[in-house]
Amino acid sequence: MKSMLYPKLAWQNLKNNRTTYFPYLLTCSVSVAMYYIMQSITLNGGLAQVPGAAIALTIFFLGTGIVGIFCVALIFWTNSFLIKRRKKELGLYCVLGMERGHIAAMLLWETLYTAVICLVLGLGAGMLLSKLLFLGLLYVMDISTPIAFGIEPAAMLITAVLFGVIFLCTLAYNLYHVRLAKPVELLRGGSMGEKEPRASWLLAVVGVLSLGWGYYTAVTVSQPLNALLLFFAAVLCVILGTFCLFTAGSIAFLKWLRRRKNFYYQPGHFISVSGMIYRMKQNAAGLAAICILFTMVLVTVSTTVCLYTGQSDMLRTLYPTDIRGSVTLEGGRNLEDVYRAVESAVQQSGSRVEQQYAWRTCSSGNAVSMDADGVFREDNASLNTVQLLGAEDYNRAFGTGQTLAEDEALLWCTDKSTLPQTITFAGHTLAVRPLEGLPEEVEQFYSTYGAYIMVVSSYEQAAGMMQEFTGKEAGAPKVNLFLNVSGSPAQQQRACQSLVTNTPEGMPFNVNSRAAADESWYGLYGSFLFLGLYLGLMFMMATVLIIYYKQISEGYDDHDRFVILQNVGMSRQEVRSTINKQILLVFFLPLLMAAVHMLFAFNIVANILTVFSMTNRALFAICCVCIFAVFSLVYLLVYKLTSRSYYRLVRAS
Numbered sequence: 001m002k003s004m005l006y007p008k009l010a011w012q013n014l015k016n017n018r019t020t021y022f023p024y025l026l027t028c029s030v031s032v033a034m035y036y037i038m039q040s041i042t043l044n045g046g047l048a049q050v051p052g053a054a055i056a057l058t059i060f061f062l063g064t065g066i067v068g069i070f071c072v073a074l075i076f077w078t079n080s081f082l083i084k085r086r087k088k089e090l091g092l093y094c095v096l097g098m099e100r101g102h103i104a105a106m107l108l109w110e111t112l113y114t115a116v117i118c119l120v121l122g123l124g125a126g127m128l129l130s131k132l133l134f135l136g137l138l139y140v141m142d143i144s145t146p147i148a149f150g151i152e153p154a155a156m157l158i159t160a161v162l163f164g165v166i167f168l169c170t171l172a173y174n175l176y177h178v179r180l181a182k183p184v185e186l187l188r189g190g191s192m193g194e195k196e197p198r199a200s201w202l203l204a205v206v207g208v209l210s211l212g213w214g215y216y217t218a219v220t221v222s223q224p225l226n227a228l229l230l231f232f233a234a235v236l237c238v239i240l241g242t243f244c245l246f247t248a249g250s251i252a253f254l255k256w257l258r259r260r261k262n263f264y265y266q267p268g269h270f271i272s273v274s275g276m277i278y279r280m281k282q283n284a285a286g287l288a289a290i291c292i293l294f295t296m297v298l299v300t301v302s303t304t305v306c307l308y309t310g311q312s313d314m315l316r317t318l319y320p321t322d323i324r325g326s327v328t329l330e331g332g333r334n335l336e337d338v339y340r341a342v343e344s345a346v347q348q349s350g351s352r353v354e355q356q357y358a359w360r361t362c363s364s365g366n367a368v369s370m371d372a373d374g375v376f377r378e379d380n381a382s383l384n385t386v387q388l389l390g391a392e393d394y395n396r397a398f399g400t401g402q403t404l405a406e407d408e409a410l411l412w413c414t415d416k417s418t419l420p421q422t423i424t425f426a427g428h429t430l431a432v433r434p435l436e437g438l439p440e441e442v443e444q445f446y447s448t449y450g451a452y453i454m455v456v457s458s459y460e461q462a463a464g465m466m467q468e469f470t471g472k473e474a475g476a477p478k479v480n481l482f483l484n485v486s487g488s489p490a491q492q493q494r495a496c497q498s499l500v501t502n503t504p505e506g507m508p509f510n511v512n513s514r515a516a517a518d519e520s521w522y523g524l525y526g527s528f529l530f531l532g533l534y535l536g537l538m539f540m541m542a543t544v545l546i547i548y549y550k551q552i553s554e555g556y557d558d559h560d561r562f563v564i565l566q567n568v569g570m571s572r573q574e575v576r577s578t579i580n581k582q583i584l585l586v587f588f589l590p591l592l593m594a595a596v597h598m599l600f601a602f603n604i605v606a607n608i609l610t611v612f613s614m615t616n617r618a619l620f621a622i623c624c625v626c627i628f629a630v631f632s633l634v635y636l637l638v639y640k641l642t643s644r645s646y647y648r649l650v651r652a653s
Helices: 002-016 018-042 053-085 087-095 100-140 153-180 183-189 201-220 224-259 267-309 311-318 335-348 391-398 440-447 459-470 489-501 514-567 572-611 617-651
Strands: 323-328 353-363 368-370 376-378 386-390 408-412 422-425 428-434 452-456 478-485 509-513
Touching (some): 002 018, 002 100, 018 100, 053 153, 100 153, 201 224, 201 572, 335 353, 335 478, 386 391, 489 509, 489 514
Parallel strands (some): 386 452
Antiparallel strands (some): 368 376, 408 452, 422 428
16 A cells, blocks of 8 residues: 555645646647658658758757757756745655655655656657658658658667656656755745845946847858858857846846836836836846847857748859859860860750750969958958959850950959959959950859959969969869850750860860759758758747746745735725736746847858858848747747636636
8 A cells, every 4th residue: 555655645746836847848749740750751761862961960960959959948847937936845845744755755756756657648749740750851851752650669769768867867866855954944935035136236247247248249251151160159158148138137126216216206106117027037048048039049040041032143153053063174185175075075965955054263262351452362251252353254154355464354243333443363463454244144253252363364374363262283274164055954964074075185064054953952952941840830939838937936936026016005906907917028028138149140140141042132031031020929929828827826716
C-alpha cells in the first residue's frame, strides 16, 4: 500500500495543479513533436536526391540543433516557474510530516508521468504532422518528384533519449531546490512578494550605451561583409541593452514618476505606479524576454520570406543572361577562338546563340575600394572588384569604337556621382571618362556588388597594371562570358552542358545556366523558408508561454491586493481600470520595443541579404511590415485570452 501512495499522490498533484501543469505538458509535448519532425526530415534519405539537397540538409541539421537547444531552455524555464508556484504545497507536505525522501519519491513519479505523457503525445503528434509538413516542404522547394516518407525509428530514438535526459535534469533541479530549502521557506515561498527594487542608474546607463551602440552599428554599416561581421556583436549589445533598460531603466522611470507629486497622488496613477514598482524586477526579465523573442520572430520570418519571394530578382541579378561564366585561355588560344567555340558548342546542343558578350579581363578579387581622390586601395572589408580590360576587347564585345591612349581610361561604377577626373591605380595616374553604353544585363550584374569596370588602351596594359596592383604573377588570360541562347529552360541547360563538354582543348569553360540555378535555388531558399517559419513558430510559442505564465503568476499575487483595494473603498470598476493600465503597459511595451529594434535592424539585415544577392529593399520592407502585422494580431489574441485567465484568478473568492 505504501508503495502505491506516491504514484497516487503524484497523479493527484498533476490533476489539482492543472491550471499551471496543462500549459507545461502542452509545451513539452509540442517541443517533442517539433524536434521529432526536424529529425525525421533531416534523416530522410530521399531528400538527399533532389537539387540543392546538400545545402538544404545542412540547413536542417543546423536547424535541428537550434530547435534542440531552444527546447532545453524552454522546458527548464517552465519547470522553474512550476517549482516556484509549488513551494507552498511542498512546504505543507513537510509540515505534515513527509521527509525529503518522500517528497523526492513523489516528484520522481510526477516527472515520470510527465515524461511518459509528453513523449507519447509529442511523438504521436509528430508522426501525424510530419507527413503534412514534409509535403509542405516539398511544395516550397518546388519538388515534384515523389519522395518516400515514413516513420523514422532513429528520429524517435534520438528524440526519446534527448527529452528523457531533459526530464531527468529537471528532476535533479527540483530535488536540489527542495533539499536546500527549509520547510518554513517552502511554506512561505509561494506567497513571498518581491522587495521594492533599487533603481540602478549605472545599469540603466549601461543599457542605454549598449543599445545605442547596437543601433548605431546597425544603421551606419554599409558594406555587406562588415554587416556579417558586426551583426552578432550588434545583436548581443541590443539584447544586453534591452534587459538592462527593462530591469533598471523601467524602475528608474517609475520612481521618477513617483517623485512627480501632481501625477503620482491620483487614485489611478498611485495604484498603478506603486504596483508596477513593487514587482517590476520580476516583470522586467519576462518583458525583456518577450521583446527579444518577438524581435527574433520578426527577423527570422521576414528574412526567409523575403529570400523565398525574391528568388526571381536574385536570379536576374546573378544570371542576367541565360548562361554566365568564364573561360581560361591556354596554349595560345585567343578571344576569337572563344567566339567560334561557343557558336559550335551551342549548335551541337540543338540551340543557337542569340546574344554573346565575351572579353578578356583582369580581376582584383573582392578587396578593392576607391577613395575621394580616385586612389584605388586594397580593402578586405569591401565586396567591390576592379575589372580591367583592353579597348579592343571592349569594342569587340559591345560593338563600340573607343580608342584610348596609355594615360587614359574609361571607368564605370555603381555610384556615378563619385567619378573623379583622374584615378590612380597601381601607381599609374589616368585621365578618366565615364564608361557608357554597357548592356543593361551586364550593368545589372556588376552593380549588385559595386564593381568598378575600367577600360584601358590594351589588354597587355591591363594585365601589367593588375600584376603591379596585386603583386601576383599574371596567369593565363581569363574571359568573362554572358550568353543568351534559344529554346526552353531544358534546352538552355543542355547548351550550358555542351559548352563544358564540346569545346576544343585549351579552353576549359566554367559556366552555369539560369535554369539550373532556378532548380537548385528552390531547394535552398525553400528550406530557408521552412526553417524560418518553423523557428518563428517556436519563438512565438515561447512568447505565448511566457505571457501566459506571467499572467497566471500575477493573478495569484494580485488576488489579495484586489480584495484589499476593494476593502479600503475602491470600486470594482476602479480596481479593474487600475489593473488594465498595468496589463496594457506590460503587454504592449515589448511589442513597441520589438518594432523599434526591427526598425533599426533593417539596414544591417538588408546588407546581409545583399550577400545572398537580394538587393530589393522595398520587398524586404514589405515583408517586415506584413510579418509584424500578422504576429501583432496573434499577440493581441494571446493578450485577450490570457487576460481572461488573469481576471478569473484575481476575482476568485
